[in-house]
Amino acid sequence: MAKIAVLERKCTGCGLCQSNCPFGAIEMVGGKPELNAACKVCGICVKNCPEKAIIKLETKVNDVDKSAWKDILVFTEVSERGLHPVGLELIGKAHELAAPLGYSVKAVLVGSHISRHAEELQHYGLSEIAVYDDPTLAFFRADAYASCVEDYIRFSHPSVVLVGATALGRSLAPRLSTRFRTGLTADCTQLELKENSDLVQIRPAFGGNIMAQIVTPHTRPQFATVRYKVMNPAVRRDDASGQILARKIPTGVSQSRASCISVTPVPQKKSISDADILVVGGRGLQKESDLDMIRELASLLGGDWATTRPLVEKGWTTNDRQIGLSGRTVRPQLIITCGVSGAIQFTSCMNASDHIVAINTDRNAPIFDVAHIAIIDDLYKVIPELIQKLKEAQT
Numbered sequence: 517m518a519k520i521a522v523l524e525r526k527c528t529g530c531g532l533c534q535s536n537c538p539f540g541a542i543e544m545v546g547g548k549p550e551l552n553a554a555c556k557v558c559g560i561c562v563k564n565c566p567e568k569a570i571i572k573l574e575t576k577v578n579d580v581d582k583s584a585w586k587d588i589l590v591f592t593e594v595s596e597r598g599l600h601p602v603g604l605e606l607i608g609k610a611h612e613l614a615a616p617l618g619y620s621v622k623a624v625l626v627g628s629h630i631s632r633h634a635e636e637l638q639h640y641g642l643s644e645i646a647v648y649d650d651p652t653l654a655f656f657r658a659d660a661y662a663s664c665v666e667d668y669i670r671f672s673h674p675s676v677v678l679v680g681a682t683a684l685g686r687s688l689a690p691r692l693s694t695r696f697r698t699g700l701t702a703d704c705t706q707l708e709l710k711e712n713s714d715l716v717q718i719r720p721a722f723g724g725n726i727m728a729q730i731v732t733p734h735t736r737p738q739f740a741t742v743r744y745k746v747m748n749p750a751v752r753r754d755d756a757s758g759q760i761l762a763r764k765i766p767t768g769v770s771q772s773r774a775s776c777i778s779v780t781p782v783p784q785k786k787s788i789s790d791a792d793i794l795v796v797g798g799r800g801l802q803k804e805s806d807l808d809m810i811r812e813l814a815s816l817l818g819g820d821w822a823t824t825r826p827l828v829e830k831g832w833t834t835n836d837r838q839i840g841l842s843g844r845t846v847r848p849q850l851i852i853t854c855g856v857s858g859a860i861q862f863t864s865c866m867n868a869s870d871h872i873v874a875i876n877t878d879r880n881a882p883i884f885d886v887a888h889i890a891i892i893d894d895l896y897k898v899i900p901e902l903i904q905k906l907k908e909a910q911t
């Protein structure tokens with residue numbers, strides 16, 4: 517931890533610090549520099565001050581005793597539709613991470629009438645399944661759910677806590693990390709665990725231009741959220757193991773400041789994330805009606821269709837059809853991209869698909885770096901031929 521300080525008696529008010537600051541974080545007030553909230557403590561002003569009037573103060577950080585925090589905890593979300601599949605994907609990843617350090621994997625469930633879900637989780641190699649089951653927890657209330665998970669974290673001291681990047685998880689995880697004054701990395705696409713138990717949380721940053729590796733070296737637990745369909749799900753075992761631990765609801769949870777008046781379930785929409793086969797249209801399509809052939813090909817293959825972001829921006833379709841960093845992550849068995857260049861913001865959210873077929877006229881298009889089958893040709897020639905052949909095969 518560090519901060520920047522200005523030594524007023526040395527400062528001549530030359531303003532070099534202000535003109536050199538890349539974040540616009542320095543304002544000259546009464547002829548002297550003052551730092552605002554945009555300061556990233558990068559130290560450029562310190563280097564550029566000719567009078568050495570700006571200094572960086574390092575604050576001593578009291579490192580946590582890492583040996584007191586072990587194991588990996590997965591928050592497994594339950595809704596009226598059952599266990600959210602992202603929980604099983606996180607358990608799968610947690611097992612991979614835990615094995616080299618000899619950690620065990622635990623789960624925490626919060627809700628009402630959820631014992632059958634805890635029993636189902638016994639088939640996934642967990643050492644403990646903590647359950648907070650109470651009628652007042654039937655619907656998600658961020659403060660109440662956070663108090664339950666906080667209670668179990670204080671009881672079990674996990675080194676790592678994984679949460680699905682669902683609407684619920686995105687609300688819960690930051691509340692929890694704030695309560696423990698520790699770090700949280702959202703939307704991780706890869707996770708690694710170092711020998712010293714630091715979790716390397718990898719995710720695209722700066723508009724997808726870099727893959728940032730983020731660590732939480734001084735505090736525990738380490739929180740990460742991961743999107744649905746990014747990790748491989750845990751494999752269900754026939755034998756049931758793992759102790760189910762019915763936890764007492766923390767005091768005050770039932771008197772939450774928020775109460776749920778009524779709940780109207782949103783009709784479940786089919787999501788492109790759940791499709792086994794996807795046909796994707798990109799900016800290589802010349803007009804909106806050309807999406808019809810993407811839809812037709814998808815339908816003949818028994819799959820769904822999706823697009824890149826530019827087509828959403830043109831208003832040809834809606835964001836729930838968009839693959840990518842600002843859209844959905846997909847992992848179908850087969851994906852056919854048509855007129856898609858393969859920008860990192862797109863490929864990082866589909867490159868784990870089992871079979872990737874790319875159609876593009878430009879042989880140097882980056883999509884071919886991730887494709888298993890490259891068709892360097894005009895989509896207006898290839899797609900009608902494919903449609904024709906599929907129709908013939910079906911008659």
Ligand SMILES: Cc1cc2nc3c(=O)[nH]c(=O)nc-3n(C[C@H](O)[C@H](O)[C@H](O)COP(=O)(O)OP(=O)(O)OC[C@H]3O[C@@H](n4cnc5c(N)ncnc54)[C@H](O)[C@@H]3O)c2cc1C
Nearest residue numbers: 798799800824825840841842843855856857859876877895
């Ligand atoms: C912060 C941020 C977030 C972003 N999030 C997303 C996101 O979630 N999803 C996303 O998709 N993008 C996202 N983008 C945009 C991304 O950078 C690309 O601009 C976008 O993916 C490009 O879409 P495209 O491949 O359809 O278009 P283009 O890059 O224009 O590619 C069109 C391709 O079609 C080919 N082509 C043209 N005509 C034909 C033809 N007749 N037959 C075959 N091929 C043809 C061309 O050779 C070209 O390669 C994001 C960008 C930023 C900065």
